[in-house]
Amino acid sequence: MVISNERLQAVQADIKKAVTKRDTEHIVNQTGEVTLLAVSKAQTAEKLREAYEAGQTKFGENYLQEALNKQAELADLNIEWHFIGPIQSNKTQLIAQHFTWVHGVDRLKIAQRLSDARPADLPPLQICLQVNISGETSKSGVTPNALLDLVRTVCALPKLTLRGLMTIPEPTDDEALQHQQFKQMRDLLNDLNKQGFALNTLSMGMSSDYKVAIEEGATIIRVGSAIFGARPAKVSLEGSN
Ligand SMILES: *Cc1c(COP(=O)(O)O)cnc(C)c1O
Numbered sequence: 414m415v416i417s418n419e420r421l422q423a424v425q426a427d428i429k430k431a432v433t434k435r436d437t438e439h440i441v442n443q444t445g446e447v448t449l450l451a452v453s454k455a456q457t458a459e460k461l462r463e464a465y466e467a468g469q470t471k472f473g474e475n476y477l478q479e480a481l482n483k484q485a486e487l488a489d490l491n492i493e494w495h496f497i498g499p500i501q502s503n504k505t506q507l508i509a510q511h512f513t514w515v516h517g518v519d520r521l522k523i524a525q526r527l528s529d530a531r532p533a534d535l536p537p538l539q540i541c542l543q544v545n546i547s548g549e550t551s552k553s554g555v556t557p558n559a560l561l562d563l564v565r566t567v568c569a570l571p572k573l574t575l576r577g578l579m580t581i582p583e584p585t586d587d588e589a590l591q592h593q594q595f596k597q598m599r600d601l602l603n604d605l606n607k608q609g610f611a612l613n614t615l616s617m618g619m620s621s622d623y624k625v626a627i628e629e630g631a632t633i634i635r636v637g638s639a640i641f642g643a644r645p646a647k648v649s650l651e652g653s654n
Pocket residue numbers: 452454475497498581619620621635636637638639650651
């Protein structure tokens with residue numbers, strides 16, 4: 414039974430509207446569809462179950478141990494789990510075993526370890542490379558200049574499938590700047606495809622800017638607070654765990 418969930422429905426309606434405002438040349442995959450990833454860090458397993466019952470099947474988590482606990486509690490549900498947090502080397506084995514997608518890969522060492530640890534009986538891990546598009550020195554992500562080399566080497570790893578790019582741009586209320594940063598991501602993806610890669614994923618847009626991200630070509634938006642409400646305290650955007 415599908416139960417209603419007002420915030421989720423409001424986000425879904427916004428997605429539809431933003432898709433219609435998109436210029437056709439901004440569509441980067443074949444379908445033009447947008448996948449809603451529900452970012453559930455700091456939310457209880459019960460909240461995830463409610464969203465699942467309202468039709469949401471893809472969830473993004475930032476903190477490994479918290480995610481593993483929820484996966485155990487929700488093992489009866491057919492959830493697709495995405496790891497979207499920063500990745501430390503000593504966490505790669507469990508991430509490779511317990512997730513379908515990983516969005517925050519920004520260096521070869523991590524990609525190599527994920528590929529090595531991906532169990533042989535599972536399909537390749539679906540990967541997005543995180544790009545530091547706003548050039549903030551504190552941010553994780555590969556620089557646009559170093560991207561091509563990383564794409565080449567990651568594509569050669571056997572147990573990974575490189576799907577595209579991910580970014581967390583500098584937070585800003587300036588819509589023109591939001592557009593500009595997301596457009597730069599689309600341009601990077603298109604440039605890679607012109608060089609022969611087949612990338613169809615742009616993971617970009619969060620609660621405050623997902624409509625703009627969709628207009629500029631996002632194929633996966635990562636939305637937390639707009640679905641679940643404000644997060645309980647003590648969780649930072651790029652917390653390490
Ligand atoms: C927390 C987080 C989000 C979602 O943020 P909201 O503002 O709550 O939508 C998206 N992406 C990443 C990488 C995050 O850490």
